[in-house]
Amino acid sequence: MSFSVAVSGATGYAGGEALRLAAGHPELDVRTVTANSNAGSLLGEHQPHLRRYANMQLQGTTAGNLAGHDVIFLALPHGASGAIAAELEATSPGSLIVDLGADHRLVDAASWAKFYGQGLPKSHHPGSWAYGLPELVLPAGKQRETLAGATRLAVPGCNVTAVTVAVAPLLAAGAIDPADLVAVLANGPSGAGKSAKTHLLASEILGSASPYGVGGVHRHQPEIEQNLNWSIGADPASGPIRLSFTPTLVPMARGILATISAKITAGTDPVALRAALTDAYADEAFVSVLPDGQWPSTAWTLGANSALIQLAVDERAGRVVVTSAIDNLVKGTAGQAIQAVNIALGIPETTGLSTQGVAP
Numbered sequence: 001m002s003f004s005v006a007v008s009g010a011t012g013y014a015g016g017e018a019l020r021l022a023a024g025h026p027e028l029d030v031r032t033v034t035a036n037s038n039a040g041s042l043l044g045e046h047q048p049h050l051r052r053y054a055n056m057q058l059q060g061t062t063a064g065n066l067a068g069h070d071v072i073f074l075a076l077p078h079g080a081s082g083a084i085a086a087e088l089e090a091t092s093p094g095s096l097i098v099d100l101g102a103d104h105r106l107v108d109a110a111s112w113a114k115f116y117g118q119g120l121p122k123s124h125h126p127g128s129w130a131y132g133l134p135e136l137v138l139p140a141g142k143q144r145e146t147l148a149g150a151t152r153l154a155v156p157g158c159n160v161t162a163v164t165v166a167v168a169p170l171l172a173a174g175a176i177d178p179a180d181l182v183a184v185l186a187n188g189p190s191g192a193g194k195s196a197k198t199h200l201l202a203s204e205i206l207g208s209a210s211p212y213g214v215g216g217v218h219r220h221q222p223e224i225e226q227n228l229n230w231s232i233g234a235d236p237a238s239g240p241i242r243l244s245f246t247p248t249l250v251p252m253a254r255g256i257l258a259t260i261s262a263k264i265t266a267g268t269d270p271v272a273l274r275a276a277l278t279d280a281y282a283d284e285a286f287v288s289v290l291p292d293g294q295w296p297s298t299a300w301t302l303g304a305n306s307a308l309i310q311l312a313v314d315e316r317a318g319r320v321v322v323t324s325a326i327d328n329l330v331k332g333t334a335g336q337a338i339q340a341v342n343i344a345l346g347i348p349e350t351t352g353l354s355t356q357g358v359a360p
């Protein structure tokens with residue numbers, strides 16, 4: 001079976017990656033690509049690596065141009081995806097709408113207002129958007145079970161995915177203190193999108209590393225806490241999770257390496273920590289715990305829909321250190337979106353997705 005697809009934001013990094021993966025997906029047929037300032041030009045002018053779609057003309061990102069496709073990817077800035085999703089409710093009720101941005105991820109309106117400075121989008125009806133992180137460990141089962149048959153998918157981004165998959169199984173097993181989590185991430189600049197920003201100039205980032213969003217102000221903090229509260233069956237906003245979260249910009253085009261330190265709960269056997277992770281992901285195609293002692297490298301995930309995890313117990317500090325590596329544009333965005341789409345459409349979850357990285 002073939003599903004017709006529209007990709008909005010097709011000139012950007014996230015939209016481009018959705019197209020790259022769709023090109024290798026046997027059941028996704030890209031019919032429409034849209035952009036904003038670059039509407040009217042050819043996709044090949046902006047994404048020259050996507051040879052298959054080079055001669056497609058970019059349409060404007062309107063509900064009219066996106067409507068009527070089986071699957072509509074919204075790879076748009078925050079705010080823009082909510083606005084177009086609200087229009088699509090009327091013009092395209094039967095489509096699977098997949099938001100790669102943040103507009104439909106947070107369920108708590110107060111958290112959204114605090115970190116995004118506005119009310120929840122009109123299109124964000126309670127319970128209508130399934131949260132697209134299939135491997136998220138819940139008290140009973142996994143998030144995947146909520147995705148089958150979904151018609152609206154809110155797909156988490158890169159920072160959130162990297163931290164959530166590394167920690168949720170340890171919390172669900174009661175092995176770490178939910179109120180004492182510290183995450184420091186190394187992030188490639190492609191995570192910030194393609195549009196020109198002074199702090200992302202090559203002269204600013206090459207040969208340098210610098211933190212940003214420090215001190216509990218980054219907008220991904222409430223989303224990670226939401227997910228980790230879900231993993232222990234707590235309220236997403238008022239549950240016990242307390243996370244100190246610091247991303248750092250480093251000179252690599254793609255990739256995230258997350259390092260999370262957590263206090264081990266009294267009486268937990270160090271062996272149980274590793275078992276919590278390996279048991280949680282034993283049957284997963286895309287999240288892997290590496291052999292003991294092998295630490296993940298972002299390079300191993302490039303182009304792959306993989307999250308690679310390792311952990312070690314620091315007995316003197318009474319803490320466990322977990323690291324995870326992903327490609328921010330694949331498992332951190334477009335690959336995760338296609339994985340969730342596969343589940344929603346009832347086709348094999350791994351269709352069109354690879355775990356083979358590009359190295360060196």
Ligand SMILES: NC(=O)C1=CN([C@@H]2O[C@H](COP(=O)(O)OP(=O)(O)OC[C@H]3O[C@@H](n4cnc5c(N)ncnc54)[C@H](OP(=O)(O)O)[C@@H]3O)[C@@H](O)[C@H]2O)C=CC1
Binds near residue numbers: 010075156
């Ligand atoms: N980059 C990443 O690693 C990740 C990105 N995301 C999310 O994906 C979304 C897209 O990000 P990314 O691809 O990085 O961003 P880019 O800046 O690379 O691309 C933005 C795209 O949106 C279009 N656009 C810009 N403004 C508007 C508007 N007002 N209305 C409609 N379209 C508009 C642009 O079109 P044009 O070129 O014509 O101006 C372009 O196609 C964001 O919500 C981001 O948070 C999520 C996870 C990771």
Ligand SMILES: CC(=O)N[C@@H](CCC(=O)OP(=O)(O)O)C(=O)O
Binds near residue numbers: 157187190
């Ligand atoms: C380097 C850089 O700036 N990275 C971005 C990651 C963006 C992302 O994950 O997008 P969502 O907001 O859609 O989740 C950041 O940390 O904000």
